[in-house]
Amino acid sequence: MDAEPSNCISDLGSVRESGPLCLEGVISVPTLVSSELSGPIWDRCVRTSMAQSETLCIPAHQTDSGGSVQSEREWGQPPAGGSTLAVPDLVLGDGSPPGLSTMGDSDQRGPFVPASWQDLASSPGNLEVVGMAHQGPVVLDTGLPADVQETIASARAPSSRRLYSSKWRVFESWCLSHAEFSFDICVKDDFGDIVKVKIEKGKHFVNFQWFCKNIKVKAPSGKYFEFPCYCWIADDEVIIREGTARLPQDDTGLFKEQREKELESKQEQFSWKEWSPDIPKCADGNVKKLPKEVWFDIVKSAEFTWNSTKAIVDYGLGWLKGYFYPLNDVTDFEKILKDLEKILQDFNIENNLETVMQDWTKDYMFGYQFLNGCNPVMITKCVNLPKNFPVTDEMVKGFLKKGVTLQEELEAGNIYIADYKILDGVPTSSSQLYLAAPICLLYKDRLDQIVPIAIQLSQNRNGETSPIFLPSDNEYDWMLAKMWVKSADFIIHQLVTHLLKTHLISEVFEMAMYRKLSAVHPVYKLLKPHVRFTIAINVAARKNLVNEGGVFSKISSLSVAGMETVMQSAMESLTYESLCFPEAIKARGMEDVPKYYYRDDGKKIWKTINCFVSTVVKIYYDSDEAVQNDTEIQEFVKDVSSGMNNSGKFQKSLKTREDLSEYLTVAIFTASAQHAAVNFGQFDWYAWIPNSPSTMRKPPPEQKGLVDLKWIMESLPDRGCSSLVQGTVWDLSRFQNNEV
Known part of the structure; x- marks a missing residue:
């Protein structure tokens, strides 16, 4: 974001x-x-x-x-x-x-x-x-x-x-x-x-x-x-x-009048625009038309432009080399990384990326990414299997603990699921590119590892055209099935987990802050450092990343219309409660799964932010009535609700100091900790293209036993697309020199 x-x-x-x-x-x-x-x-x-x-x-x-x-x-x-x-x-x-x-x-x-x-x-x-x-x-x-x-x-x-x-x-x-x-x-x-x-x-x-x-x-x-x-x-x-810092009810006379004029001026400068129906509203206008305080500073602007330029250069070289050096084997993707290393200079293959390159085909690595990869919010505890996913005990008994049935493991809380139904029916941008809406069943084994035990590559339960792939299938069948899951996960991560649920939501909070809170309001002072540059980066994203012909349409299977469809579907389940980290973890039944470091670290950070915010709130509000009488805060909350653009799923008023503290914690946590968790690991997990293909060039197999290495290489992104993916995720994963 x-x-x-x-x-x-x-x-x-x-x-x-x-x-x-x-x-x-x-x-x-x-x-x-x-x-x-x-x-x-x-x-x-x-x-x-x-x-x-x-x-x-x-x-x-x-x-x-x-x-x-x-x-x-x-x-x-x-x-x-x-x-x-x-x-x-x-x-x-x-x-x-x-x-x-x-x-x-x-x-x-x-x-x-x-x-x-x-x-x-x-x-x-x-x-x-x-x-x-x-x-x-x-x-x-x-x-x-x-x-x-x-x-x-x-x-x-x-x-x-x-x-x-x-x-x-x-x-x-x-x-x-x-x-x-x-x-x-x-x-x-x-x-x-x-x-x-x-x-x-x-x-x-x-x-x-x-x-x-x-x-x-x-x-x-x-x-x-x-x-x-x-x-x-x-x-x-x-x-x-x-x-x-002063609350509006503490100002009288000329100060009250000045405060009102300040907000009138800000509302003229910062006006809402509906980017797309049922998607959060955004700032109206090009960033250059907005007040300069929302622009990137010189250092960030220069680094952002330079990094993007290097990513484009890498894409151009990859596209050119694709004519002369086609990809024939999975190991050829390492050559693209070597080319990228020469361009970026300060980049090298080490640490987590090296581990991914070595173990990406292993089931433990596949499952681990659902917990601590770029998109650690898709996995949910499974209590009952979906009706369109007819996994039987006979199919998976060889992958469960000895002597237990699938139903027993469901009741014991050891079965998890990742369902990408949100992608079902979404049109692709080309007849040469494909998209699936898979369902993946995961299991907590005796080593407390999360591993896949069944994958269906569509929402259609017809076994003749949509078989359920298993770890016991041939090597390439199972490898390709996992690639299709990770490709769908890439799409959902970029458009929903990252763009929608951090960037666009944080922009709504920033816009409402400028429009409805005076610069001397304590909440304005509290929020501003955390939403800094959000409007600027989002304007750049709408111009270069998710526009027609932009980067995302080049590396994925989706047009702008397809992207909007995915985000609109995600908005149906987006509520204020879903942004409260503890409640979101609980809603997915993920309170006790082992080795879930995203949850463990996130809870600590949420608690720390909430403690700090609560202390600040109590300094300025001596009672719940003070919150209710704060006209600017109440207007701020209404403006956020309007900006979310999703039929009243965000509250329009706050009654207590506790409500206000949690509300501000949501805003700060989303813009800082949550964004960091789903953004800065992108290069580690996505730079090795076979681990998370951004698009697929062949349709999902409708029968088992047909897939070989040639099929897989014809399905994976070509050299030019792969180069652009690697350059883009490198750019997105970068810390700026002046960034904390």
């Missing part, structure tokens, strides 16, 4: 008592590299609004198109007791050095306050700096290189001064990904607690956006005020409230 081009402004604050005011911040700078030294620099103004209506301002500066100096005045000496302004490592997205001012009863401009060397070096043109201060001249201590320090020290103007930067410094500074700056401001009066900060950015012909991470203010008393922003600043102003 993993870009944020860096251009940014940031971190400001204010003061509680008279004395130095410390402001800190983090800035990202543009990725664009300028080779020109002429042209205007756009302006920006950062204001901090105080409780007592005073505003501290870091105002704009701009060169005129001709680069002329407007004025130049003598610097005065700093007054006795004047404070020192330190601006280390300051790099603004537009190359703008800051000035200082107060905006109260008058707007008198004070002496020029220069910036640091990095700031000067970032300028893509000549700088005309306008700076203002609250209490007369301010002494700058920057520790700059000697030549730049001298230039600044000789500046004379209280209002302006032209500074020049070299091209290599422009290049160096604009390549930085982020920077942090801090400085002190000496203030005369006690402003009280700071409640909000306003950031404004002027409109210009060249109009880069800035990303503001957060603003942190330390008052002389030592008290901190934090203003988390984490958004891009375009042409409009951004008002950031002090970061203390």
Whole structure:
């Protein structure tokens, strides 16, 4: 269910008592590299609004198109007791050095306050700096290189001064990904607690956006005020409230009005779109039309694009080699892996993949994957055999413990089943590709291993055209029957377990979060890190993976219509309860099966997340009534229910703190632990194509005794398809460098 081009402004604050005011911040700078030294620099103004209506301002500066100096005045000496302004490592997205001012009863401009060397070096043109201060001249201590320090020290103007930067410094500074700056401001009066900060950015012909991470203010008393922003600043102003989380019922007056306007704006930016009937709704529009905070950051975007490119290159080479080097034996698939290793460089065949390649034909390995493979949610305890799966005691008695019958093992809870009926009747994308809806019966043997004991390759109980394959059949009959099961499992895993039940569901939670929760709501702060990049990755998936002619249609047997049919069928059984991990395990009767590490680890993670979430909920909600009176939470839950698009199978309100804790645990667990469990093992289990074929090129055999190695090789994906599968699952399984 993993870009944020860096251009940014940031971190400001204010003061509680008279004395130095410390402001800190983090800035990202543009990725664009300028080779020109002429042209205007756009302006920006950062204001901090105080409780007592005073505003501290870091105002704009701009060169005129001709680069002329407007004025130049003598610097005065700093007054006795004047404070020192330190601006280390300051790099603004537009190359703008800051000035200082107060905006109260008058707007008198004070002496020029220069910036640091990095700031000067970032300028893509000549700088005309306008700076203002609250209490007369301010002494700058920057520790700059000697030549730049001298230039600044000789500046004379209280209002302006032209500074020049070299091209290599422009290049160096604009390549930085982020920077942090801090400085002190000496203030005369006690402003009280700071409640909000306003950031404004002027409109210009060249109009880069800035990303503001957060603003942190330390008052002389030592008290901190934090203003988390984490958004891009375009042409409009951004008002950031002090970061203390607050419920909507705790806000009144102007704060309540601001909160309502914030949500109105977000609902215009984030609107729902029905991707397909009866499938969860998604974000409306291309990711570039959405606010930049939902984009990939630069690192993730670059790695995602590069990894996808390498996967496509591997596919192209595989497709080309297919003409000259067809696959004649199962071992030939190892050659494709060797080709992939040369392209990816950092990839090597080892650990789990090596074990799969060695043991993929063994029944224990086949059964183990139902417990701890990529799709550990298909297996269910079998109490009664389906009527369309007429397995008899005579068929399987040789595979059960000595002296017991099939019925006795069913009653003892030792029989399990994986039924792929959801694929029955789904049309394929080509007459040359095939899809089956198999049923597989599994058994917990004396070694506590899960092994297959019977496989039927259709939902049709007609034994003449749909025989039940057994471990005692000839080697290739049984091998191909297991391949058909794993091929069906691949389809269900990718479309239902992975795409639908982690990615699309998490997107619904993220969309509803942006639309219905204010940025100061504690639940917004709790959820945001866990749903990060979900919208961006899903937009990419809808564009490149599950679209018509996309990757999935190339590696599977399904068209877009077939994919939608599968997911629509899965939605019929999708409920809120099915996303609650403990209840889902219980519903499948999998509480006591041995060696089920997905269950064991998942229960621990679920419990930990729920404990943490419950603690947070109790901090902000002192009673169940507080949950009921939280209008934003209630609207959030309604919006999630609407976004799920499946006829009211998700609740539309929450009554208690316990309900809220479980609800948020579902959202976090789905986006994090569940997604990790079904995503990051894909290369290990799917890179060896015979273990889990993504598609089949021959129909299922209707009789036993017909299959040989040639039949199997003609059924498995060709070299080009296999190369694309391997490249794709390698890409999907990758951790990004900045991913935890």
